[in-house]
Amino acid sequence: MALSSVHASDTEADTPRLNRRQAAKVRTRQKVLDAARTLFAERGYEPATIRDIAKGAGMSTGAVFANFQDKAELFEAVLSEDLARLAETLRSASAGETSTRGRLLATLTAGYHESLEQLPLVQAVVARSWFQPVAAEVRTRAAIKPLVDVVTDILQAGVREGELRQDADLRLLAELIYGAFLSNYRHAAYDNWGIDQLVSQIGKQVDVILAGSLARQ
Amino acid sequence: MALSSVHASDTEADTPRLNRRQAAKVRTRQKVLDAARTLFAERGYEPATIRDIAKGAGMSTGAVFANFQDKAELFEAVLSEDLARLAETLRSASAGETSTRGRLLATLTAGYHESLEQLPLVQAVVARSWFQPVAAEVRTRAAIKPLVDVVTDILQAGVREGELRQDADLRLLAELIYGAFLSNYRHAAYDNWGIDQLVSQIGKQVDVILAGSLARQ
Known part of the structure; x- marks a missing residue:
């Protein structure tokens, strides 16, 4: 527990800090990825729609397309x-x-x-x-x-x-x-x-x- | 030339004769196959349509479907x-x-x-x-x-x-x-x-x- 905290602060010191907007963007992207992963795993590629992926991530299709081209x-x-x-x-x-x-x-x-x-x-x-x-x-x-x-x-x-x-x-x-x-x-x-x-x-x-x-x- | 004629008659003797209607059916089927082969080779599977295959074989799409389900x-x-x-x-x-x-x-x-x-x-x-x-x-x-x-x-x-x-x-x-x-x-x-x-x-x-x-x- 202590060790992993040390590692975490090491990493923070090494990598540039994300500002609040950037951090929110990373979280949104990850939410979309996780919803997509679930749906692809359940249905396969073709039947998984962007609409359903957006729904699974609790956001609009527009928000999905802001992060991924297609x-x-x-x-x-x-x-x-x-x-x-x-x-x-x-x-x-x-x-x-x-x-x-x-x-x-x-x-x-x-x-x-x-x-x-x-x-x-x-x-x-x-x-x-x-x-x-x-x-x-x-x-x-x-x-x-x-x-x-x-x-x-x-x-x-x-x-x-x-x-x-x-x-x-x-x-x-x-x-x-x-x-x-x-x-x-x-x-x-x-x-x-x-x-x-x-x-x-x-x-x-x-x-x-x-x-x-x-x-x- | 002579040899292959001999083989041809041997084969005819061995296999049941097709009547005229059956022979026409075999020829039609082969025409569809040949037209399809040409189109698949040129375009790949997805873009080759039954309509174009029928056109290539010089027949109706109905005639194609009489021979092949899909x-x-x-x-x-x-x-x-x-x-x-x-x-x-x-x-x-x-x-x-x-x-x-x-x-x-x-x-x-x-x-x-x-x-x-x-x-x-x-x-x-x-x-x-x-x-x-x-x-x-x-x-x-x-x-x-x-x-x-x-x-x-x-x-x-x-x-x-x-x-x-x-x-x-x-x-x-x-x-x-x-x-x-x-x-x-x-x-x-x-x-x-x-x-x-x-x-x-x-x-x-x-x-x-x-x-x-x-x-x-």
């Missing part, structure tokens, strides 16, 4: 916040593990746990990512980067600790693992796979993807 | 025809190669060659596959199966010829390879990757995916 921008802002928070959760999920495989599976399992309840949203995000303007894709990649970074950092630790080969192409491995992780949601969506099946499948996929990069024992 | 069904029928034809092209592309890697790369390279001109269509298909009714997903999987089978058959040949381990999980490998193949289209769509970059990337991905399944030399 629903797409609002959606990206929610996604970006969520993924940054998710990345922190995933990072801490791997903390107790000592092997590369163990860390990856703890992380990816936590990823499924955190997201499976919002499956329609995950599907909407992936579907949208296949057909969006380049500028939106650039923002999507920035939003996703913290997640891929968690995987890359685990692989880098594997190289440092001698479990993976020095010459392993970590970016390629991280992208393949992330791609396999994502593709399994199709089974959740269409074959009613639950956590256990998703985890078992990503475990097999990780084993295949890492096999050629393990250092000779 | 645009989604028409699209799936076009896709299914295209993918079956593509699978044959991919299969023959690997014929001259003697190694598993060589066969896979010849096949996947041909896949990019055959499809890159229709990139918006590929994007639309993948996006749609993330958010469709289960019944549509079942039909999509049936349409895609011939493609995945080409990869699986190459892997099976690799096991038979002693290049891959007997205990390799070929289905898992085929799905990972197919998933990597598909995911690279994102780079074509957003990073202007051409054939050379796609082929180089899938080559590296195939190497990673096969590494753990190579038989000890």
Whole structure:
């Protein structure tokens, strides 16, 4: 409690103070984001209207549009916040593990746990990512980067600790693992796979993807 | 010429004859499919209207609806025809190669060659596959199966010829390879990757995916 107060005042000293109007603007923006998050999670992207998001935030549609150009921008802002928070959760999920495989599976399992309840949203995000303007894709990649970074950092630790080969192409491995992780949601969506099946499948996929990069024992 | 005539009469003998009305129906259906294929390829899925497809086929929208329930069904029928034809092209592309890697790369390279001109269509298909009714997903999987089978058959040949381990999980490998193949289209769509970059990337991905399944030399 005391420690966190110290940290808070440290931060206040470092960052410029918001005046009252700016602070109100930040609060309004956050209220809109939270209302949008709730509605996107409940309904998916298309059926969530700006009108209902405004209603959920207790403000006019005009006030929403003063903060976000359109629903797409609002959606990206929610996604970006969520993924940054998710990345922190995933990072801490791997903390107790000592092997590369163990860390990856703890992380990816936590990823499924955190997201499976919002499956329609995950599907909407992936579907949208296949057909969006380049500028939106650039923002999507920035939003996703913290997640891929968690995987890359685990692989880098594997190289440092001698479990993976020095010459392993970590970016390629991280992208393949992330791609396999994502593709399994199709089974959740269409074959009613639950956590256990998703985890078992990503475990097999990780084993295949890492096999050629393990250092000779 | 003579040979193909012989084959034609063989086939006629084997399959039930269509009467004149049935034959006309098959021709009409094919005309609609061809007009739809052209329009989907030019515009992508959403902007292609049934009205324009009917116009392209030289018939009424009523005649189109007599053959297909809606645009989604028409699209799936076009896709299914295209993918079956593509699978044959991919299969023959690997014929001259003697190694598993060589066969896979010849096949996947041909896949990019055959499809890159229709990139918006590929994007639309993948996006749609993330958010469709289960019944549509079942039909999509049936349409895609011939493609995945080409990869699986190459892997099976690799096991038979002693290049891959007997205990390799070929289905898992085929799905990972197919998933990597598909995911690279994102780079074509957003990073202007051409054939050379796609082929180089899938080559590296195939190497990673096969590494753990190579038989000890």
